[in-house]
Amino acid sequence: MARRLLRRGEARGEIVIPAVPGMLDEYVQMCSKVFATVGSPFTPEQLAHLRTALESQLTQAYQATQRSDIIISWHTPVGTALNYHIQPRAKTIAETYDDWIATREPPLFGTQPDARVWDLASEATDPKQFSILDIGAGTGRNALALARRGHPVDVVEVNEKFVDMIRQEASRERLRMGLIQRDVFATSTEDLDDDYDLILLSEVVPEFRTADQLRTLFQLASDCLAPGGRLVFNTFMAAHNYTPDESVIQLGEQMYSRIFTYAEMAAAVADFPLEQVSDDSVYDYESTHLPEGGWPPTGWYPEWVTGQDVFALPRELCPIDMRWLVYRKQA
Ligand SMILES: C[S@@+](CC[C@H](N)C(=O)[O-])C[C@H]1O[C@@H](n2cnc3c(N)ncnc32)[C@H](O)[C@@H]1O
Helix, strand or coil: HHHHHHHHCCCEEEEEEEEEHHHHHHHHHHHHHHHHHHHCCHHHHEEEEEEHHHHHHHHHHHCCCEEEEEEEEEEEECCCCEEEEEEEEEEEHHHHHHHHHCCCCCCCCCCCCCCCHHHHCCCCHHHCCCCCCEEEECCCCHHHHHHHCCCCCEEEEHHHHHHHHHHHHHHHHCCEEECCCCCCCCCCCCCCCCCCCEEEEECHHHHHHCCCHHHHHHHHHHHHHHHEEEEEEEEEEECCCCCCCCHHHHEEEEEEEEHHCHHHHHHHHCCCCEECCCCCCEEHHHHHHCCCCCCCCCHHHHHHHHCCCCHHHHHHHCCCCEEEEEEEECC
């Protein structure tokens, strides 16, 4: 009787979920459970067909960008079998942050500059003589604070609205900053100087997709740093005894947490005149060194930097961790 009752009902729904091709089994299981719940259990043949359709759409979405979903829409009309439709949806990084600006409460990334960045810049006795390039500056949390301290600061940022925000704030406070709106990978480095004392990327390398992009970053640092200048960035690193598989890398990308191994990092920097000078846990460094009231910078930060957005595990069991890496260009 319950089955007959459901047969006379009508149901429809939509599931929007990040595209991680390596987790195909999870999507098939989820659809199978949902469809059975609304009275349309799938046969093994139907599930095999669903699996093939999901696989192709997941791959297409994931290849397009690391901010991609698949949308599974389904409908059970009265007396007819369930029909479904799967569609990929991909956003660029710039579009993702347009959504953040439209839907989230500011401050999006916190109000204080990063302690690691501030400490490196503070080593300069005369800020005016210590120039800084902030790549992926976002709302200018670091760039504006450094410019207020007196550093010459240039910014490369792909999102136009973020660049406008920084421009407005800089103009209000009469800060002189160089603002370049573009993808850091898009063109050559001709619009940048070749003698920065510090190049920083905070919360940006987790947006990278490939180890080749790491190489491009090290090339940029080699071309644009003054001798003795430093490159600092934070990045998710796999523990030394752990090699993430494809599905971990893919889920990491979707969770703003692209993971690299120490071997990949060493290979990427190998051809450049850069030596690594430090490697610190972001959680430990920031929670210890941020000024009173500055920790955590946002509600999501502690879980994110400890890898818990990828692994639903206690911090000490997570095999990835966000690290501050600092490299010095040889004199
Ligand atoms: C998570 S936000 C961090 C913003 C800022 N660095 C901070 O820590 O407050 C990442 C920023 O990097 C920018 N971004 C990501 N990939 C980029 C690229 N390839 N070129 C330029 N900017 C990029 C994004 O638009 C975004 O503003």
